[in-house]
Amino acid sequence: MNTQKQLLIIDDDPDFVAGIKSILEKAEYSIDVAYNPKDGFQALQSKPYDLLLLDIMMGRGAEGVAIARKLRKDPKLRELPVLIITGIREQIAFLFPGQPVHPHFVELDELVEKPVEPKLLLEKVSALLKMAEEKKSQKKA
Amino acid sequence: MAKKFKILIIDDEEVVLDSCTLILAGGNYQLATAKNGNLGLELTKEFQPDLVYVDLKMPGISGLEVLERIRELDPNIVTIVITGYATVSSAVEAMKNGAYDFLPKPFTPDEFRLITQRGLDRRKLVLETIALRREKEMLRENFAAIVSHELKAPLGVVQQNLYGLEYELEDRLTEEQKEKIGQMKSKINDLINLIHTWLRVISVDVKKLQENFKPTLIPIVISKAVEIVQPQAIRKNIEIVPSVQEPLNFVNGDEGTLVEVVVNILGNGIKFSREGSRILIKAEEKNKVLAITVSDSGIGISKEDLPYIFEDFYTGDTGQIVEKSSGLGLAISKRIVEAHNGSISVESELGKGSTFTVCLPVQ
Numbered sequence: 001m002n003t004q005k006q007l008l009i010i011d012d013d014p015d016f017v018a019g020i021k022s023i024l025e026k027a028e029y030s031i032d033v034a035y036n037p038k039d040g041f042q043a044l045q046s047k048p049y050d051l052l053l054l055d056i057m058m059g060r061g062a063e064g065v066a067i068a069r070k071l072r073k074d075p076k077l078r079e080l081p082v083l084i085i086t087g088i089r090e091q092i093a094f095l096f097p098g099q100p101v102h103p104h105f106v107e108l109d110e111l112v113e114k115p116v117e118p119k120l121l122l123e124k125v126s127a128l129l130k131m132a133e134e135k136k137s138q139k140k141a
Numbered sequence: 142m143a144k145k146f147k148i149l150i151i152d153d154e155e156v157v158l159d160s161c162t163l164i165l166a167g168g169n170y171q172l173a174t175a176k177n178g179n180l181g182l183e184l185t186k187e188f189q190p191d192l193v194y195v196d197l198k199m200p201g202i203s204g205l206e207v208l209e210r211i212r213e214l215d216p217n218i219v220t221i222v223i224t225g226y227a228t229v230s231s232a233v234e235a236m237k238n239g240a241y242d243f244l245p246k247p248f249t250p251d252e253f254r255l256i257t258q259r260g261l262d263r264r265k266l267v268l269e270t271i272a273l274r275r276e277k278e279m280l281r282e283n284f285a286a287i288v289s290h291e292l293k294a295p296l297g298v299v300q301q302n303l304y305g306l307e308y309e310l311e312d313r314l315t316e317e318q319k320e321k322i323g324q325m326k327s328k329i330n331d332l333i334n335l336i337h338t339w340l341r342v343i344s345v346d347v348k349k350l351q352e353n354f355k356p357t358l359i360p361i362v363i364s365k366a367v368e369i370v371q372p373q374a375i376r377k378n379i380e381i382v383p384s385v386q387e388p389l390n391f392v393n394g395d396e397g398t399l400v401e402v403v404v405n406i407l408g409n410g411i412k413f414s415r416e417g418s419r420i421l422i423k424a425e426e427k428n429k430v431l432a433i434t435v436s437d438s439g440i441g442i443s444k445e446d447l448p449y450i451f452e453d454f455y456t457g458d459t460g461q462i463v464e465k466s467s468g469l470g471l472a473i474s475k476r477i478v479e480a481h482n483g484s485i486s487v488e489s490e491l492g493k494g495s496t497f498t499v500c501l502p503v504q
Binding site for chain 2: 013015016018019020021022023026087114115116117118
């Protein structure tokens, strides 16, 4: 049996987190949550995660972006796949109607809009996990 | 305390400057005088007057030119001409060029005070208008912030938890219960979409848009827009017929927002057309202007509604049952088209259909 995947959510809105956490837990993922960027970054350094779900608009502005930048600079965390969850649709919706957007903050990332339907959320999570694993095995080989 | 208004008098006759100064002395004014046009213009920049008197007949640069230059400096300064010769024709010409009033020489102190008061009243109105316009802009921006933070985020949370709840209870819900959740989800979705449309109106930033202008091909804009609205059209069995009259030049613009304009117009056409009808979209170029025309044979727009359809939140009273609309699509479109130095117009007849025309300058 596969070991359970460890996911971290960084989002400053606990009520929103409750709505995605229950979906992910039902799908047998193990979930940790950090409710601010600082705790989030500490959690990332304290134990290895398989995937990060990151809110972009936190605190005074796009503090999530700052985390993504920090990740990119960190040699260990650089390979962590990130699913960016954002409410700033008005800036992206019309440019890419109905299409996934790859922000490329980090090597492996995807973007979904708040609120996100369970099916889409789980698809993105498992696709990112799969890609990360393939990358890892390529490196070993 | 009432604002102390600044008055500048430009006249080559010293006796006029002196008598004007005397007449206004003791009033709640700040006064400055200049002996000729050049000095007057210098002072206009430094002193920043509310009201300027300009003698039309002066040696050096003419009064009319001074007026024009003041208008270039600040069109909100109220100008009054002093005209020496007994003819009004030069005063009329000055007023055509933006002067607010004229003062015929010779004048009595009362006449001068009266005309000054009228001029300052005018200035007060101008300043109030500017303040109101600024306030409206601020309201628009604050509204954006309020809508986005106070409404959108909680709605997103409600929807997300509804998703979560439905997913958790998937195996236990009856068909009827699933239907109820489905209805809730769809209503919340409508609300979220409405908020997005509002935010869209507020966030069309003309300057930012213009920074990203690139040579854009209108046939591509049209085909992308048609592709986006196609599902809506198919649902109502409406055929969209594009025709492009080549050759067309590039338009300097932003493809994404131009697509949005065409989507809005086509979307309206579909909304207000009967099932099984056709919508024609045409692009042609004439005299350096590229025109995109969208004609439908739908319910049309009444004469009373026509002047308002490009305003925010306007939805016409069609008297017929049609899909609801936010009343913002055309307002956004107008703003986008104007950012492209273009124009948008409409002709319509009730019961026969509407034709929207977007005109864009080509390179």
